[in-house]
Each structure stands twice: as C-alpha cells, then as structure tokens.
Amino acid sequence: MTTTKQTVTMTVDGAQYSDDVEPRLLLVQYLRERLGKTGTTVGCDTTNCGACTVLLDGESVKSCTMFAVQADGHEVVTVEGLAQNGELHPVQQAFHEHAALQCGYCTSGMIMQSVSLLNENPHPSQEEIRSGLEGNLCRCTGYQSIVEAVSAAAGEGDTQ
Ligand code: FES
Ligand code: FES
Numbered sequence: 469m470t471t472t473k474q475t476v477t478m479t480v481d482g483a484q485y486s487d488d489v490e491p492r493l494l495l496v497q498y499l500r501e502r503l504g505k506t507g508t509t510v511g512c513d514t515t516n517c518g519a520c521t522v523l524l525d526g527e528s529v530k531s532c533t534m535f536a537v538q539a540d541g542h543e544v545v546t547v548e549g550l551a552q553n554g555e556l557h558p559v560q561q562a563f564h565e566h567a568a569l570q571c572g573y574c575t576s577g578m579i580m581q582s583v584s585l586l587n588e589n590p591h592p593s594q595e596e597i598r599s600g601l602e603g604n605l606c607r608c609t610g611y612q613s614i615v616e617a618v619s620a621a622a623g624e625g626d627t628q
Pocket of ligand 1: 511516
C-alpha cells in the first residue's frame with residue numbers, strides 16, 4: 469500500500485523549504501534526515517528527554533512529538549539558526565563560558581528550551597530556571613552549571 473505524500477512548506481533557520489513528505493514523518497526526522505540539521509538530536513523519541521527541542525513560531529516544542537506536516541506554514545528555529553553574523557547567541561555563549569555541557573547530547577535541546585524560557589521570563593530565578601528546564605534531561609552535568617549559564621545569559625551575573 470502506498471502512502472499519499474503531502475507537501476509541507478516551512479521556514480527553518482531563516483530559509484524556506486518545501487518538500488513532499490509522508491504524513492507519519494516526525495518533524496525531527498524531517499529536520500535531520502531531509503534538511504541535514506543534525507544539531508537537533510534524538511535522545512528518546514518518546515517525549516521524555518527534550519534533546520529534540522526546537523522553537524516553533526518562537527515557542528519550544530519537542531520535535532519528536534509532532535509530525536512534519538503539523539509544522540506546515542510555520543517558522544522553525546533549530547540550534548543551528550541561533551548564531552547571527554558569526555556571533556554565538558548569548559545563551560550559547562553562556563553555556564560555553566560556564567562549561568554547561570559534558571557529552572553535549574542534551575545541549576542543543578537545553579539551549580533551545582533556555583532561549584524559550586528567557587523569551588517568556590527574561591529574569592528567572594534559579595528555581596524558575598530549574599522548573600523551566602524540567603522537561604530536558606541531562607545525564608552528565610548535574611544541572612547546576614546549566615542553571616548558572618541560563619542565569620548568566622539572563623544578565624543575572626555569575627551565581628556560583
Ligand atoms: S527525542 Fe524528543 S523528547 Fe527525547
Ligand atoms: S551533557 Fe551529556 S547528557 Fe547533558
């Protein structure tokens with residue numbers, strides 16, 4: 469049995485794409501396998517880890533939880549679209565400066581969730597940061613360095 473493909477058109481990291489996809493293709497698969505945006509990772513594909521987090525019209529979504537066709541007509545930003553003119557996004561810079569990663573597997577999702585968090589709440593407390601990142605799992609860092617990086621990116625200074 470053949471599956472009817474659907475055409476999806478979306479903006480990803482500032483460029484417009486239009487492709488025929490199977491309705492069952494997950495957004496994260498589309499980003500990684502069709503567009504080659506492998507900065508977005510897959511840690512579980514069961515909505516648990518947050519590694520696949522991207523922004524959809526400015527709000528964070530786990531891209532393993534939606535189909536590519538659901539992003540039709542929308543704007544997606546991945547970790548690969550954050551840097552501008554060769555300059556890291558302040559959240560990326562803060563993760564770098566605070567060594568907020570070890571293996572790096574969770575990092576793109578953590579950064580995208582942090583960007584979304586700071587868009588909604590530019591000056592979060594450490595408790596609010598922990599709460600905002602609770603859907604993103606990290607096996608390596610123990611989270612404290614991540615919380616400090618997000619706090620620094622928010623201009624709250626070094627909170628060690
Ligand atoms: S890969 Fe999407 S939540 Fe884990
Ligand atoms: S840095 Fe390894 S899972 Fe977070």
